[in-house]
Amino acid sequence: xxxxxxxxxxxxxxxxxxxxxxxxxxxxxxxxxxxxxxxxxxxxxxxxxxxxxxxxxxxxxxxxxxxxxxxxx
Amino acid sequence: xxxxxxxxxxxxxxxxxxxxxxxxxxxxxxxxxxxxxxxxxxxxxxxxxxxxxxxxxxxxxxxxxxxxxxxxxxxxxxxxxxxxxxxxxxxxxxxxxxxxxxxxxxxxxxxxxxxxxxxxxxxxxxxxxxxxxxxxxxxxxxxxxxxxxxxxxxxxxxxxxxxxxxxxxxxxxxxxxxxxxxxxxxxxxxxxxxxxxxxxxxxxxxxxxxxxxxxxxxxxxxxxxxxxxxxxxxxxxxxxxxxxxxxxxxxxxxxxxxxxxxxxxxxxxxxxxxxxxxxxxxxxxxxxxxxxxxxxxxxxxxxxxxxxxxxxxxxxxxxxxxxxxxxxxxxxxxxxxxxxxxxxxxxxxxxxxxxxxxxxxxxxxxxxxxxxxxxxxxxxxxxxxxxxxxxxxxxxxxxxxxxxxxxxxxxxxxxxxxxxxxxxxxxxxxxxxxxxxxxxxxxxxxxxxxxxxxxxxxxxxxxxxxxxxxxxxxxxxxxxxxxxxxxxxxxxxxxxxxxxxxxxxxxxxxxxxxxxxxxxxxxxxxxxxxxx
Numbered sequence: 001x002x003x004x005x006x007x008x009x010x011x012x013x014x015x016x017x018x019x020x021x022x023x024x025x026x027x028x029x030x031x032x033x034x035x036x037x038x039x040x041x042x043x044x045x046x047x048x049x050x051x052x053x054x055x056x057x058x059x060x061x062x063x064x065x066x067x068x069x070x071x072x073x
Numbered sequence: 074x075x076x077x078x079x080x081x082x083x084x085x086x087x088x089x090x091x092x093x094x095x096x097x098x099x100x101x102x103x104x105x106x107x108x109x110x111x112x113x114x115x116x117x118x119x120x121x122x123x124x125x126x127x128x129x130x131x132x133x134x135x136x137x138x139x140x141x142x143x144x145x146x147x148x149x150x151x152x153x154x155x156x157x158x159x160x161x162x163x164x165x166x167x168x169x170x171x172x173x174x175x176x177x178x179x180x181x182x183x184x185x186x187x188x189x190x191x192x193x194x195x196x197x198x199x200x201x202x203x204x205x206x207x208x209x210x211x212x213x214x215x216x217x218x219x220x221x222x223x224x225x226x227x228x229x230x231x232x233x234x235x236x237x238x239x240x241x242x243x244x245x246x247x248x249x250x251x252x253x254x255x256x257x258x259x260x261x262x263x264x265x266x267x268x269x270x271x272x273x274x275x276x277x278x279x280x281x282x283x284x285x286x287x288x289x290x291x292x293x294x295x296x297x298x299x300x301x302x303x304x305x306x307x308x309x310x311x312x313x314x315x316x317x318x319x320x321x322x323x324x325x326x327x328x329x330x331x332x333x334x335x336x337x338x339x340x341x342x343x344x345x346x347x348x349x350x351x352x353x354x355x356x357x358x359x360x361x362x363x364x365x366x367x368x369x370x371x372x373x374x375x376x377x378x379x380x381x382x383x384x385x386x387x388x389x390x391x392x393x394x395x396x397x398x399x400x401x402x403x404x405x406x407x408x409x410x411x412x413x414x415x416x417x418x419x420x421x422x423x424x425x426x427x428x429x430x431x432x433x434x435x436x437x438x439x440x441x442x443x444x445x446x447x448x449x450x451x452x453x454x455x456x457x458x459x460x461x462x463x464x465x466x467x468x469x470x471x472x473x474x475x476x477x478x479x480x481x482x483x484x485x486x487x488x489x490x491x492x493x494x495x496x497x498x499x500x501x502x503x504x505x506x507x508x509x510x511x512x513x514x515x516x517x518x519x520x521x522x523x524x525x526x527x528x529x530x531x532x533x534x535x536x537x538x539x540x541x542x543x544x545x546x547x548x549x550x551x552x553x554x555x556x557x558x559x560x561x562x563x564x565x566x567x568x569x570x571x572x573x574x575x576x577x578x579x580x581x582x583x584x585x586x587x588x589x590x591x592x593x594x595x596x597x598x599x600x601x602x603x604x605x
Contacts, residue, residue: 039422
């Protein structure tokens, strides 16, 4: 079992979290949407697996390279 | 000496000479010996000779300086053995075209500088003179850490920095394509040599590059760090942008170099090579209609747009993991090499930060130097904002992009896909010359966006309204009406608004027309002025 970190490519805030801990995700599934520079930045699952932890909350701010959630593969 | 003639030559004079030549050549081919070659292979690396064979066309390599090295002689001064020099050099062909090619032999003294009378490779080496005088591309296969303190003992003195200087390396950057592959741990001179390239690539897992390696860092700063942490691709490519591309294997690195060179002319006095790809010039893709979301706040895949427009299979991206707000790729349109600079709306809405500006500048200068027309696919809201961006020098680097864009001599075509705002927008087009500015109907532009812009200009008006929020929206709506691209087209301030599906046919037409302009502009670019 491998834990894959999903990180933010941008500085901004969390707009919406679309999935919950325990959800099975496929590669490319939308997990959350960030907001930065007046744009919606979708965060997609880089691999298929189970969403094991979400490390941010809606409306919270995020930094570049910050870990947003973990996927167990 | 009865067996010798009046000159003192033995009767089998020619046989002896040829035997010695064969023996010296054979010694050279053994490189640093079986053990060292095995060690190189165990580290997952090819030898310099395997590398040259892998990157060049089959059997096209002709070595120069194969006999250079250190001869070993017995007490009677008879030749025993040649320890070859630490660099292998020569000419070869890539896609049938001549190149100068060379690299350090790590199996001989770790590829350290040889201390020979004349350098074979690296900065100031014979290989650079060869590329300069014969006006052909130079390929550096780098696997060495430069000088070694031990050479001071051999020479009896230390060399002054710049004795084998970078003058020729610098000169070459305005003459012929220079490419470097970092194939081991590069520090010092070879690291510097890699940077002075038009295109560079390093291999994930087996190569690192830095000004100085972990022992020097430990001694100077007391920091303990591995060479991979200090100069692996995650730092050197993704963060520093010191090296352009990452390769998964050495063979992948060679394939990338061959592809890069396929877009390049042999030198700045020739046009870049045409390659017929049999992709119809008038191909119109319906998929282009659905690429840009109606909602302005939603990003889309700019790379997909590029691939739908350009000749199929011709897309070659440079620096995909650095300065990601900009996409730079070499492509073909109607078979002719073209540089694409596109904003990436997925990264900060395409806003230009310092890294993206540096990346755009390098790519613009690359295309301008080798007479490759540029197509800008624009979706830029402006320079990146915020404390981090300001601290990193976004304003200065961004204006340097504007400065370099303003000096371009190659034809440029600007296609506004969505946003084109502010000074970052100015770095994407030549407003007053003949170069085309086209826009999709989704295009919008201005010196600043309506949101925020209205709030700043009508601060008192908004504040004194019964409902400030409603007033702000009203004003935004009013000003958005003026920002219709069709109103700008009425003033011929953009030359044409196009159906997205027409993008390829129009670009192909103008790239074909550009050939005469490119021919007239052949030769070296002179740059003047002080870049900001």
